[in-house]
Structure formats: structure tokens, C-alpha cells
Amino acid sequence: MVSPASADPGLLTGFYRNMLLVRRFEEKVGQMYGMGLIGGFCHLYIGQEAVVVGMNAAIRADDAVITSYRCHAHALVRGVTPKAVMAELTGRSGGISKGKGGSMHIFDTAHGFYGGHGIVGAQVPIGAGVAFAQKYRNTDNVTLVFFGEGAANQGQVYETFNMASLWKLPCVFVVENNRYAMGTAVGRIKAGTGIFRRGEAFGIPGIEVDGMDVETVHEASKDVVARVRGGGGPVLVEMLTYRYRGHSMSDPVKYRTRTEVQKVREEQDAIDQVRARLVERGVADDAELRRIDRDVKEQVAEAAEFAQQSPEPDPGELMTDVLVASGDG
């Protein structure tokens, strides 16, 4: 574990800024959904910010990331602009996918982000395939494959563990255990031990990490990524985290108490923890923190503005991108 002193102050400030960006962005998404500007299924990442921010800091720009429908944050930390993500959510031509995919399906290959997958578990073998390509090309890249603790029961996950282990693929399997799969508390649908141990029988070592502490996430991830990048084969990381909001915007959240949520917010909030450390370590004063908050708010406001101004896709887009015109390939 990292001793506070050893942590690079610039890094910590960056963590703070990124986590705040994700949270403010998602809060704005929630508002806009309420205003009817965003439709369909929409899953917010609020509460889990430390996981993606800490892990992303442990990989390189040319590495790859893939996740589920709960994908806004993963796209943002990879470097997709808030405007391009938000306009995708409003279904406008300025969206990263011209508004054709929406909230669950953000992709940006330019930033090594492979989506954005709506079918639970599907990104796991696909992500291993991205890692397969990295190895096939003899690169030293790695792929972070994110999935939920509910998805961790999917059979394709174990088929993938077996192949990834057999072929020593450079992928990190990251279970974001936010304690709920839709309305189902993890204990109700998962038998046996901790999820991080479910790779052992396939020869995949696993670790459990406090996913609410971005520095812990980052330190643990650096070690894991180094091992995987070095050809050590896949590793399974279980990030213990928590989702503050409903599963999606249409979830009334009757399956847990407000106090349960309050307790986590008060005792473990990833952003509060870092804010406190920044002050306590004298890295940033209130003025500096206010400045970051203001910047982030502005960024998000601009994104929201852009996402509403951007025109709907051209009607001609209905029939494009069904197939790649031969030759383009």
C-alpha cells in the first residue's frame, strides 16, 4: 500500500479532477434525463469513480479498455471529450457515434476504448480478443476488461478465463463489485467465495481491492498491469465499490435503505477522501479546489450545451454503417 507521503501530488490532484469530472458529468446526465433530453436505458457511474480513474492512471494511452453499458466514465477517462459523450447521450450528430448508439454504447477506437456493451458479460470474451490481437501483433499492450459482479456469473466469463489463461493473454479482468446487479444484492445470486478467487481454478490469480480509495486502486493496478504487460498472463481484480444511484434512471431502488447509501457516502466517498488528503497534505488549498470545481462545472456545462445544440443525425444516417462498403476495409 502507498504511504500518503510517497504519493505524487500532481497525480493526486489529477485523480481529484477526473473523479470530479465523472461525478459532475453523471449528475448532469441525470438532470438531462429527467428533462427528457436523454432517453432509453441510462446507467450512472456515481460512487464508483475511484475505480476507473485509478486504473486508467496505471495504463498507457495505447492500451485498451472495454466495459459494459455503464460506460460514460470509462470513455471520459480515456480522453473522449465530454461533448462527444454527452451528445451521444442526447442522440445528436455531434455524438461520438453520431447518436446511433446512445448511453450504453460509447466507443472510441482512437482512444483504445472498445465500448460500451449492452449484453451482460459480452465484453469479457471480446476484451480478451482485443488482448489476443495485442499479443498476436507482438506489442506489449494490455487490455482492461471491466464487468460487474452480476456479470461475473456469466458462463462466457469462465470460457474466457480458460482461454486467456491457456494463451497467457495480456488482459486484466476487473470486476466492479458495486454490491448490486440491478435489484439483486450480490449475496443473493452468487454462491461460494469472493469473486476474485473465481479465476484460481483456471490458473488466474486474483486480488481484492478497496475500490473507493483511488490511491489504493492505482497502486494495486500498477503492480497488476506490470505483471500482465510483462507476459505473466491474465489477473483478476475485484474492486469493492458502490453505486449511489439506481441501476438505471428507471430504477426506484426499493431494495436497499437510504441509510445504507448515506453511510457509504459519508464514510467512503472516493472524492471526499481525496479532497481531504489534498488539503491535509498541503497539496491544494481551498482556492485551488474551488478552481478545479469551477473548471469541471464549466466543462460539463459546455458539454450539456453542445449536446442540446448539436443537430439530430441526418436522416440518411438510418441506412449507413449497416455494412462497411467493400473496399473500405
Added chain:
Amino acid sequence: MVSPASADPGLLTGFYRNMLLVRRFEEKVGQMYGMGLIGGFCHLYIGQEAVVVGMNAAIRADDAVITSYRCHAHALVRGVTPKAVMAELTGRSGGISKGKGGSMHIFDTAHGFYGGHGIVGAQVPIGAGVAFAQKYRNTDNVTLVFFGEGAANQGQVYETFNMASLWKLPCVFVVENNRYAMGTAVGRIKAGTGIFRRGEAFGIPGIEVDGMDVETVHEASKDVVARVRGGGGPVLVEMLTYRYRGHSMSDPVKYRTRTEVQKVREEQDAIDQVRARLVERGVADDAELRRIDRDVKEQVAEAAEFAQQSPEPDPGELMTDVLVASGDG
């Protein structure tokens, strides 16, 4: 483990007779396939006899069994007549399924035998469902769910482990590890530990058993079945066995040496082991053994005869059994 002395002599003779029946039956199937009397995919059980004979002796007539396409032996030990099985293989009206299913799809619900499944792994969740029904009806029955070591990589197996463990279903998962999945040696497509440990992370205890020794199989199975019948939840048993013949009748078997096969035949053959013990323990003399051999040969000859004399199914059968006529249900 059983000490030879403690073994019931009648039981051992029964084991011998049943294993011999399976082997002679399968040898005859091989001949008839060569003569063109049996078609399609046909998978022989020769070499693995101790597994199904020993396990079947550990369950009751009202329990259930399900397996893959390699199913002739499982049907025979459940009590399906050699005639009904053989006529199914020749595709005649006297077959257990009127010749409509063939070698891979033997079923006999009257004997609690649920097939006979051609898709690798499919019988695993189905078998758990049979166990689910046993529990739903508050019976104390159990279901033996057989599958190969190749099938053990299938995702649906792990989805089933999770549910069976969560719901404490009365099923015994039996991996018949005959060392090859078609042409693939187990080590080439299986990462990690022994298969018997692949249930642990789901809370399913596993054991490894010498599947070439029918008494060992029987003793181990009695304990496992007692635990499962008592409501202890599922158990995973890995039976270490060996297939002497090709994967199916169309397999040239280029992936292993004759000497490898010879060595197992000479040192571990399940039937030779029991024959030796019968004599050594003075349970049966040569005359008795010859009598059993003769009986079994006769039974198989009659089955072969019946399977060739039985007429082809009535053309009208083509369109029956597609749906159950409402009302029949």
C-alpha cells in the same frame, strides 16, 4: 477406501456382469457400424465401464441420470434393454425412441434416464433442472449429471454450478475425464488445476476418483450420494478414466500412440481388475466366469438380431412427436 475383504461378493459379480455387458454391447455396435447397420455419429464407451457401473450401484431406481451423446452404457445400466438400445442404433421401430433419435439420443424416462444429449455441455443445466424438480417435489431423489472433461470448459457448466450451489440442488456432477476431447488431450485445452477443484469457488466440494476401479468408484459414490441425498448440496466428482476406441467411429485416432492405449488396457482395465479379484477372492471360478461371459454374449447377440429384424419406423412417424397434441399434456 474399500478393503477387498469388505466388498459384497454378489455386488462384485454384478459389477463384472454389467461391465462386461457394456463392453460386449459396444464391441458389437462397433462391428455393426462397420457393416453399415448403424449410421451417423456413434460414440463407444469401451474403457470407461467402471464409472457408470460403479456409480449406478450407488443410486436408487427412482433417482435420475443424464449424460452426453456417449450414452449407450448409461442407458443399459439404468435397465433399458440391450434390444431397445441396439434397435435405436439401427434406426428401427423397436428402438427405445422408435429409431428417431439414434446413437446420441437414447432416452428412457421410465428408468429415470434423461438422455442422450448431442450438444456438448447441454445436459449439465438440464440435469440440474431434473434435480430442481426432485427438490421442488420434496423427494429425496438425486440426479447424476455426467459430462466429459472437454465439456467441463463450457460456460453453462459454471452457470449451473452457481445455481446448483445457491439452491442446494440434489445433483452429483460427474466429470468422466477420459483424457481426450475428440482429438484434444485434456492438458491442451484446460488451464489451471484439476477439474474436480473447479466447483470450489462456487461452494461445491470436489473429489478425484480412480475411474478404472469399479469398487473405488462405488465406494466413493456411496458417500457422495449420501451427502447429496441428505441435502448437503451438489458435489463434483472427477472420474479418471480412459477411452480405448476413437472419439467416434469416424476418428482415425492419430493423436495418441497405440502403446499408450495398450499400457492402460494392460495395467488398468476395469474388467480385468474385477475378474482377477473375483478369482482371487474365491467369489467365482472359471466356470462361473465363462457362464457369465456366455450369458452376456447371448444377450448382446439377441439384441443385435432384434435390431436387424425390427422393421424401419412407419413413414407416418416422420411427422409425429413434433408437438404433443394439446390435451395429451
Added chain:
Amino acid sequence: MAAVTVRQALRDAMAEEMRADERVFLIGEEVAEYQGAYKVSQGLLEEFGTARIIDTPITEHGFAGLAIGAAMAGLRPITEFMTFNFALQAMDQIINSAAKTLYMSGGQVSCPIVFRGPNGAAARVAAQHSQDLASWFAHVPGLKVVAPFSAGDAKGLLKSAIRDPNPVIFLENEILYGATSDVPDGDFALPLGEAGVERSGGDVTVVAYSIMVAKALEAASSLAREGIEADVINLRTIRPLDTRTILESVSRTGRLVIVEEGWSFAGIGAEVAAAVIAEGFDLLDAPPRRVSAADAPLPYAANLEAMALPRPDDIAAAVRDVCYTGL
């Protein structure tokens, strides 16, 4: 008669059949404590308890196979897919195990199971959550395929599906869950395999299923203002297909339009058109027209989604076409 929502009608059908037959149970994701992702199983856990209302992990392949095994062992599972898109993970068990085992076992092993859940597009849920699987399932012998439109359909057909000794694919529609219509009181069941005539016109036959029946009826009333009176046939059951009712109507109208929410290539429209032509070629005064989804994955953008799915205007235009009034 009482006016209830489709959601309520489905719930009542399950509750009544579960009271009448204790072999019947409900299994799926979020069906118990959450009361159903779309609240279709509201109150069932409270009435029937955890032994018969069963929450599963998110493992469609596994729990579909498990339910099939339970059915083969004599129980009567109702298996809910949160949406039918997820049934793609269970397709092998549905086709190779549920649909084929009766035949392979020479009639020994039946599989009395209902697979139900919302099928097709909802609102803005994009390509992976919007597929209409009707033609896929209907292609396969050994399955029955049902697609209710009204609350009466929902209750009457679901009760028959649960009682049916065969595997039945029961395709609901999320947008229709809240729609209200009259349902006869008491033990009301509708036979599988019989279409309903929702409107009698005589100038043209419009065949539709599920939510497309509503679009067809909308189109029919606007066409009526132009003096075109349409028969609107609600298929209710897609397999077995009630060609008799369709042909009877076509014999009077000579003109046929088939409306489906799904893709046209080898779709239900293709089958209905081919079947009518095979049996009623001489009845037709014009080539049948198919109205289907745009031949693309469903887009998220509001304007594109609206264009992608059949609208009443598209149906009206097709009708004018076959009536030549378009010329």
C-alpha cells in the same frame, strides 16, 4: 368484463394458473423480490413464496437449460427473459433441447415450458435491446410462438400457453404493458393457433401482430376517412399460423398488407405472403406488400428510431399501394 392493463392481465394469468396447478412456477431475473423488471410479477412472491417465484443470476443459458430440465421432469416452468434479446444467450437450449427432444425421444420426453418476456423495440433502447425474434422462433418446428396485443390476448393466450404441453415462446411488448383493455371475467383462455379479427372492412386485408396491430388500426381509421375499409387481423399466434382466417379475408378483399416490427428478410411478412400466394394466388388482385422495420440495427437517435419502425403512415401508404389508389 373489466378493463385492466396488459401487465395486470399477464400477472393474473400466471397467478390463476399457479393456483390451479402447483407444478407451475416462475423463474427469471428479478421476478421475485424486485417484482419483475417491468413489474409483471407484482405480488407473486408474496402469494406463492420463494419456492415457486425464483430469482436467478444473470445466466440465461444456464437457467433456461435448468428450467427445460425441470419441464422434462414434469414441472411447468414459466421462464421470464427480462427481454427476449437476452434469449440469444439461451438459444441453444431453447432450440436444441426444448424444441427437439420430444422428437428425438420418440415422444417420451415432452417439455411443457413457457418462455416469456418483452420482445422487439421499447423506447430508445438501441440495437442490442430491440430485436424482434418472432421469425426466428417461428422457423423452428417443435415450438409454438405467441404474440398478444390486447390485455384479453395477454391473459387468454398466456393461460393457454401455460397449459400447453409444448414449449411456447410468448412474445410480449414493453410499450404495451401499460395499455388497458377489457378482459372477460373468470377463467378466460384463448386457444393457441387462432387469429382475431380486430376490424372488418372488406377492401383490404392488413395482417399484424403485437404492437403493430395498434399501428394497423390507426392506419385503418385514417384510411376509412379516404373511403378504404380495411380488415385488420391480429395474428395472436404466429406458429401455428392461422392461414385460414387470413385467406378468408383475402378471398373477400383480394389485397394483402403484412405489418411486422421486425426485419423483413425471411420474416413473418415473407411467410404470410408466401403462404397466401401458395394457397390463394388467384384470390389476389395485387401483390402483397410487406411493411417492416428498416433493414438496419435499431438506432438510438429519436429521429432515426422513429423512421426505422413501421408507422401508421407507412402502413396506410402500403395499403393505398395495393389498392392502386396510390397511383
Added chain:
Amino acid sequence: MAAVTVRQALRDAMAEEMRADERVFLIGEEVAEYQGAYKVSQGLLEEFGTARIIDTPITEHGFAGLAIGAAMAGLRPITEFMTFNFALQAMDQIINSAAKTLYMSGGQVSCPIVFRGPNGAAARVAAQHSQDLASWFAHVPGLKVVAPFSAGDAKGLLKSAIRDPNPVIFLENEILYGATSDVPDGDFALPLGEAGVERSGGDVTVVAYSIMVAKALEAASSLAREGIEADVINLRTIRPLDTRTILESVSRTGRLVIVEEGWSFAGIGAEVAAAVIAEGFDLLDAPPRRVSAADAPLPYAANLEAMALPRPDDIAAAVRDVCYTGL
């Protein structure tokens, strides 16, 4: 020109494309050391090594998803299903990931992958190993669907499929693997989307694909003895469907018979019939006839299996029917 087997032609197509493009690799069960369950990948391991000829565990869902991911990352996987029946386990990945991602990503993420293997019935392998999945795949936008008949088709179409930037479902036929025919020398590729005319008659149009082309040709020669000369069209590509070639023939013959090995309900026959009627109603002198498999799972018994699959006599009877010589 050299006479080679379909098996050899497929092998050569893969070997040539692998030599030309090192992004191309082969993955599947028993494709490497065993040289393919049906020996289609004979010698490829020796030439290309374990990095490009990859044996997988028996996990279709997983390895299909993995290959799709590799394709999204820019490689060109050829994914072999030992038979397409097993693709049912991988259906979610093929449809929801391979076919839809290009669209959902607004054109960013393409998936240049070939899924290939034997499709449909072999000899006596019964219901779970004999399904023709042509109409299922052809139903879905975002996929191309190819079904070669001759060795030339096999080589020319597979090379084009491997070069195609889209997911291509390549449906082979086990019984045809050993069939021999001429293949042009050199780098021979056939464009996807173009049907071939195997026989020119003029009295009737018979449309078929895969092994049914052989049955159609058999029927055609016996019909010729009766004075009925048939056009026999080999679809080659099922999606996109070459309606132009079909309509051109029908415009001369006025009569259409479609032959498919699969089930008829919402099958390829239904689509071809509906498409021809939509675009060529006035060209037809008789209702198109569909010749398909018996509407049942495929039985094992030799006599029942023979009855279940379309025979030349069934095709000839249908032709006489549409030519009214049956009356």
C-alpha cells in the same frame, strides 16, 4: 483449371489469404493438430504455425466472442464452427456483437470476421446436428451470408469472404466436402452478392443453394427428358440476395420453384417468393412453389431421414406443378 474437392478448395482459399495477409488467422475446435474435424484445415498448422492456427476448448460462446474482439481490434479471424449447429451457443456474440457494433459505433468499429463450417444435414446425424441456419442469419442486417455449392464457389467465395470488411457467415456442407469440380487457377475470387446460373432452360426457374443445387440439377435433367427445360440458379450468396438474376430468369420463364434444405416457415424460400412477387408479380404465370425440409426435427432412421430432406423427385414434382403439367 484444375479439378479439386470442395475441401481442398476451402483449404487453398484460407492458405492463400493467410499468405497474402498476416492479419488472417484460423481459430476453432480441432483445426490445428487434428487438421480439422473434417480435415478442411489439412496442413495449415504445418505451414502457419500455432500462432495463426489455433485450437480452442469446446466453448463456442467464448471463442466466438474472442474472435470478434480480435476482429474489432483489426485482425481478420476465420472462425470455424465444427458444425454450425454449435453456433447456437455463440448466437448472442454473432448477432449482438458482430452484426450490430458497426452501426452502434457510428461506423467506428468494424468486425471483419468469417464464421465458417458445415451447415445443415450430414448423413444420419439426427436433429441436433442437422439444422440449416441460413434463414436465421440472413434475417439479420449487418451480416453477409454465403453458401457455396461447387469447389469453385468454395474457393472464390471464401477468398472474398475473408477479404470482406464485414462479418460473413460462410455455410458449408459436409456431404459436399468430397465433391470434385474445376477451379480456375491463380488468385480466383467470386464477388459476394452474385448468383450463378448453373443451367439455362427457359421453361421454369429453379432457385437453390448449397447441396440443393445438386438436387435441382438432377431434377432438371430428368425433367429435360419430359421436355421441361429449367433454369437452375445457384444463389451462392443468400444475403445480399441477388434478386436481379432471379427476376431476369423469371421474366423469361414465368414460373418459379425455390429449393432449400431447411424448414420452410420464414425460410429462404419464403423470402425469395415474397421478393419476386413484390418486384415481379406480373411476370408470374403460376404461384411460386417452395420445396423445403419436412417441418420436423431431422429423424435418425434412414427411411425417415430420406423422406425428410428434399429429393430430386420432390423438386421435379414441384416444377411440374408450376408448369401445370402436373394437372
